[in-house]
Amino acid sequence: MDSTKPLVIAVTGLNAIDSPGPGVAVIRALRDGFGSNIRIIGLSYETLEPGIYLHDVVDKTYQIPYPSAGIDALSSRLQYIHAKENLQLLIPNFDAELYNFIKLGPTLKNMGISTFLPTMEQFEARDKINLYQFGQKHGLSVPEDRAIYSVHDLYTCAEKLGYPLVVKGKFYDAIVAYTMEQAQKAFHKLSAKWGFPIIVQQFISGTEINVAVLGDGNGNAISIIPMRKLYITDKGKAWAGITLEDDTLIELAKTFVAATKWKGGCELEIMRTATGQPFIMEINPRFPAWIYLTAASGQNQPAALAKMALGETLEPFTTYTSGKIFIRYAWDHITDISEFQQISGLGEL
Amino acid sequence: MNLKKNIATSEAGFIFNPSTGDSFSANPMAAEILMHIKQGISIEAIKKIVLEKYDVDASQLDRDWDDFTIQLKEGNLLEN
Amino acid sequence: MQKLRYEKPFIQKMNAGLMNKFGTRTEYEPVKQIDGVSVKSMIEKYGSPVFVISEQTIRRTYQNSVKAFKTRYPKVQFAWSYKTNYINAVCNIFHQEGSWAEVVSGFEYMKALGNGVPGNKIIFNGPEKTNEEILLAIENDSLIHIDHFDELYQLMELCDQTSKKPRVAIRVNMDTGIYPIWDRFGFNYENGSAWNALTKIAASGKMTLTGLHCHIGTYMLSSNAYAIAVNKLSDLAFNCKSQLNVTIQYLDLGGGFPSANTLRGAYLPASDTNPTIDDFAEAITSAVLNAGFKTDELPLLILETGRALIDDAGYLLGSVLANKRLSDGRRATIMDFGVNILFTSFWYEHKISPAQDFTHHTEDTVLYGPLCMNIDVVRETINLPLLNRGDQVVVHRVGAYNMTQWMQFIQMRPNVVLIDGNGQTHLIREKEDIKYIEQLEKMPTHLSTINLK
Structure with a gap:
């Protein structure tokens, strides 16, 4: 790789709003991990996703068609963007778009764009509708x-x-x-x-804990960071959270990754009962919005994912700092009507 | 037909109504017509220009003009 | 001087939540011809609207489907599902390709006979069969699929009136993990009704139990459910062998494979998500092969797939009657076809392409049919280029169910045209006229004159 040319990474999920997409946090972690020699291409669906207008976070944004427009539409738009930007890696961050990106994986690879995503089988097995059977099959506690x-x-x-x-x-x-x-x-x-x-x-009552997990696709959990929500919004989203040190949670995540050979990032939503038994409530097949906390506590999952996607083999992280807290805050970013018109009229900013 | 005075239009076809905060994008035909309207050219004269320059007959243009007027009204862009 | 291309003037409000158009242009390639025949010429010759069926597409789809099964399993037979499209010319394409007939009423049974299908290659399904129809089917050695106990007893009684021994199967319903379970048809597997029916048939000595039939649902999006169905049918077949000493000749897995039409309310386009015929073939044939039949006792595998074989081959060509702007500012376009002939628009988001060149600007549009009825909506919302009165469109994948479920309501039904393999067009069903519609009406004498002066 030419060391003077920046690494070009496309990221979706720029909607850092009250129920935030993970994109901006993923980018922040990537910038931490790769320093200045990186160019971030934002991919947005709507015109008011805040990340579009944060020019020190995202270098350039392109609108992409909604998942419902289908794979062909997405593919042709990405070809257009790739011709301009020469993307090396693409990190999708929405549940609803993953189906298309997983299916498009081989096409993207032919174009020279790497991804690091779960397989379609893994993606569908952890679907809410199949989760109980999934748990039964792999010996994981699922309500x-x-x-x-x-x-x-x-x-x-x-x-x-x-x-x-x-x-x-x-x-x-x-x-x-x-x-x-x-x-x-x-x-x-x-x-x-x-x-x-x-x-x-x-119904399972207990303490809600989320675990950010990165699997290498061979059954190894490269990183596991458990977090307990300290405060939630009225939509149930974490507002503040703290990293935990807990071997049962780490073991559970390792079992999950070993059983499924999970590839890529994911978030396990766990309920720990009063007797200490952890139940997996849901598995989100992508990084959570609080993913920057993994970087802050010593295991930069987005950067590790990017390295693996580009061909590096990584050893699992072994340590992280417990007691790291994130507190999400709102900030009114100021922009001009011309930027809004540009992204909504021309699809690029 | 008069556009509201403070309506901003750009060559790329962007329209901004500062009194409502609404933005619109216009296709090239609409952008050209809006430009003529802003210059104060009469409706009849604009229609004539369009008929001379574009491949459209008068009856179709009349119908589309009426529809366009509804769109502009709907967008709150016309002087009452 | 050459005049420039004109487009309706149009402004669009920029909303945060607006469907963005970037990258979606590929959906709007104009479709100017079908199998090399221009849309314009067909509308000129046969009127608008007009259904067009591609013989080439039917044959290709059929051959691909048969291949998908035959390369995986030695004994496969398709039976054309008449209710999906029973225009005789269409049926005969399937019969020429080797398909049997699958009918669900006496009416369809007569059509199949009329098309020249030998009686012993007609499968007679469905909950309604009259005594006359059953006797005819027995006489013709057709395969009678029994739907309920009342029909079983009806059949036993009729056996006494004929010297022939009917060949029968039962339809079985079951839990395959697909809900709702289609338990209104056939005998239930789990509660033992199916086995009960089989023992009654064997005990009667009046019928030859030849097959087992199921049809687990429609527009199935999981191929695995068919594997479950095969396992349950196979289980019944083994019990027939061991306890009733009857060898089951065939397993009829019915139909239910989806086409590439997108269901209303589905988030992703069906062409990206629906299983392919190969997925279904793989699930079904490997389940039969692994069920435990001896090699020389492998049952014939019958498939009654309809929609997946014909949907792609059918097109509806139509024209724009008018444009209007609704009170909420949305654009509405009125077409000359509606739910009367495009019945499937109740459950599909049909793909619709303009049939002439257009510029790339599109607008969210409601697509209405011509009926003076509020229900006549072809698409609640579709992003279409700006169309003018008289512009033509092509509706894709309309081959299944429309030409059987269409209604003569307000308007009469249009021409149906077949494009053969050489690009020649043939009228295969003439459009209706008032004489045809009124020929069955009778006028009481006291109502025969009116005097409105």
Whole structure:
């Protein structure tokens, strides 16, 4: 690699808003890891994603078509961007776009763009709808759940799983129901919004812990950082959080990576019960928005991912600092109408 | 037909209404017509220019003009 | 002087949440011809709207599908699902390719016979079969698939009226992990109804139990469910062998494979996400091969796939009647076809391409049909180039169900045209006229005159 030419990395998820995408945090960690010899290309879906306008974070942004426009549309837009920017690595950060990027992986590789993503099997196995079976298969504790299509099935769920029930939408939202009436109300509300199936899950009470994990695709967990939320927003997103030192969590993450040979970053959402048993509640197949905390506590996961994507073999990190705290804050960035017009009219800024 | 006085238009087809904060993008045809309107050229004269320069018949242009007027009204860009 | 290309003047508000258009232009390639025949010429000759079917596409799709199964399993038979498209010319393309007929009513049964399909190559499915129809099917040695116990008893009684022994199968419904379970058709596997029916058939001594049939759903997005279905049918087949001493000749896995149409409300385009015919073939054939049949007792594998074989071959050509702007500022375009003939627009987001050149500006549009009925919406929202009255469009993947479920409502049904392998067009169903529609009506004498003066 020519050492004078900067490393060009494309990153999505620039929506650092109240329910933030991870892009800006990923970029911050990459800049920490690679210093000044790096050029960041932002890929945005909407015109008001803050990252677009933060010019010391993102060097240049291009709009890309929404995932629903399909793989061909995405592919042709990336070809256009690649011709201008000569991308070396692409790090997608949204759940909804991953399907397309995973499918596009071989095409991108032919173009000379590396990615470091889970396989389609890994991606689908950890889907909310398949998670319980996934846990059964790999000996991981996952709360029991059922996918249902009829409101009558709630009775069976209540019988088998007991109250309270967690009634979840196919993509988002979860409502805790303590009575059949509440469960039915939740069923109708969520099915109207997200369609079927509705997932009914056993309720697990305890402490919520998130773990940022980076797998090398061969069964090794390169980095594991557990974090407990200290304060959450009304949307349940972490506002502040602290790194923890806990061997059971590390072991759980290692088991997960070894069993699945997970490739890339992911976030395990864990509920630890009063007796100390950790349940995996959800697996997000990408870095979390708080990923910069991994860099701050000594294991820069985005930089490590970038190195592996570009062909390096890494040894697992062994230490990190517990007790590191992140506190998210809001900042009113100022820009001019001309920048907004430029990105929305021409698709580039 | 008059555009509101403080409406800003650019050659790239951007329109900004500072009193509402709305931005619009115009296709080249709309941008050209808006430019003529801003110069104070009459509707009839603009239509004539368009008919001479572009491959369109008068009846189609009339219908599209009416539709365009609705779009401008909808966008709150016209003087009442 | 050469005049410049004109485009409607158009402004678009820049919203934060607006679908951005960058990189999406590929969707809007104009489609000016189908199999080398120009859209314009077909509309000139056959009117607008008009359904167009590509014979070449049907044959190619069929051959690919057969290949997907036959390269993996030795004994495969397709049966054309008449309800998907029963225009005789279409059926006969499939029959020429070697497909049997799969029918679900006496009406469809008569069509298959009329097309020259031998009786013993007709599979008779469905919950309604009259005594006359069943007797005819027995006479013709057709494969009768029993749907419920009442039909089983009906059949037993009818056996006494004929010397022939009917060849029968039962339809089985089951839990394959796909919900809702289609338990309204056939006998349930899990609660033992299916086994009960099989023992009754064997005990009666009046029928030859030849096969097992299931049809687990429609527009299936998981190939694995078929493997589960195969396992459960195979389990029944082994029990038939060991306990009833009956060798099951065939497993009929029904249909339900999706086409590349995107379902309404689906987030990603179907062409990117739906399993391919190879995925289904792999799941089904490896399940049968691994089920434990002896090599010389491997059952014939029957498939009744309809939609996946015909959807791509059908196009609907139509024209723009008018444009208008709705009260909320959205653009609306009224087409000369609506839900009356494009029934599938109730559940698909059909891909629609302009049939002539256009500039790259697009606008979010509601696409209405011509009916004076509020339900007549072809697309709730579609990003289309700016179309003028008289401009033509091509609707893709309409070959399945539209030419059977269409309604004669307000408008009459249009011409259906086939493009053969040499690029020649043939009218295969004439458009309806008032005489055709009214020929079955009768006028009571006291109503035959009116006097409005």
